[in-house]
Amino acid sequence: MSAVLVAENLRRTLPGVVPVTLIDDASLVIDRGEFVAIMGPSGSGKSSLLYLLGLLDVPTSGRIELDGEDTTAFDENRLADVRLRKLGFVFQFHFLLAEFTVLDNMLLPMLRLGRLDPQAAAERAHGLLALLGMDGHSHKRPGQLSGGQRQRVAIARALANDPLVILADEPTGNLDSHSAANVQKILRTLVDEHGKTVITVTHDAAFAGRADRLIGIVDGRIDPHWVPPTLAPVGIQATPKSQ
Numbered sequence: 001m002s003a004v005l006v007a008e009n010l011r012r013t014l015p016g017v018v019p020v021t022l023i024d025d026a027s028l029v030i031d032r033g034e035f036v037a038i039m040g041p042s043g044s045g046k047s048s049l050l051y052l053l054g055l056l057d058v059p060t061s062g063r064i065e066l067d068g069e070d071t072t073a074f075d076e077n078r079l080a081d082v083r084l085r086k087l088g089f090v091f092q093f094h095f096l097l098a099e100f101t102v103l104d105n106m107l108l109p110m111l112r113l114g115r116l117d118p119q120a121a122a123e124r125a126h127g128l129l130a131l132l133g134m135d136g137h138s139h140k141r142p143g144q145l146s147g148g149q150r151q152r153v154a155i156a157r158a159l160a161n162d163p164l165v166i167l168a169d170e171p172t173g174n175l176d177s178h179s180a181a182n183v184q185k186i187l188r189t190l191v192d193e194h195g196k197t198v199i200t201v202t203h204d205a206a207f208a209g210r211a212d213r214l215i216g217i218v219d220g221r222i223d224p225h226w227v228p229p230t231l232a233p234v235g236i237q238a239t240p241k242s243q
Contacts, residue, residue, distance in 0.1 A: 003030065004032045004067060006028075008063050008064075008065075025221065026222050027062075033191060035200075035212045036211055037200055038050060039217075039226075039228060040223075049201075049217060054083070054089060055074075055082060056089075086165065088159055090167070091154070091168075091171070096154060099141070102142070103138040107125055109161055110124065125156075132156050151172075151174075155190075165198075170201055172207060173202075173203070180207070187200065191212075
């Protein structure tokens with residue numbers, strides 16, 4: 001497998017009278033078609049690392065290479081373009097636009113990118129919704145859906161522009177156990193059957209157990225020896241790859 005994302009010596013520090021370091025010297029390599037879980041104690045920097053990897057935040061120092069491109073010198077417009085073309089995001093809260101239908105929410109990123117005409121975009125949207133068992137709900141608004149249904153639509157929207165990498169931040173955090181298990185299964189299937197790369201932050205050790213690799217982070221630093229106690233007997237690989 002080839003690397004789709006490479007991070008080298010990432011540091012993210014918030015300036016101030018007393019600077020706060022969120023991420024400290026993080027390096028890792030993520031392969032195409034890999035399912036990676038990021039775990040750590042509360043406040044350890046999990047989401048901060050994910051936001052850096054997803055180009056939603058800019059490191060204070062270090063570099064991020066996505067699909068062979070060094071993004072270090074990209075301005076905000078170039079970063080926004082790369083995010084639109086190559087990355088898909090799923091958050092703990094679905095962030096669907098309440099006044100739009102499910103179909104309209106799906107069409108927004110596709111029409112913004114402009115890769116497909118409106119008819120082709122609508123066909124793709126229906127296909128993705130069908131893949132996730134939501135095609136019969138395309139005319140509804142988010143408020144008419146359950147939490148699990150909204151999250152499935154959010155995953156479909158993340159897939160709209162056929163991204164290289166899907167980044168998920170606590171995607172099951174607001175769901176009941178049945179809906180959470182369904183979302184976990186969907187993400188695993190996207191890796192196994194559709195060749196997607198998935199990086200997820202989670203506090204759920206059982207969810208992390210579905211991943212190919214666990215990255216532990218403590219106090220802003222990747223800790224290759226940190227494994228949640230409930231995963232220790234499983235022997236899941238905890239050491240992040242490096243160049």
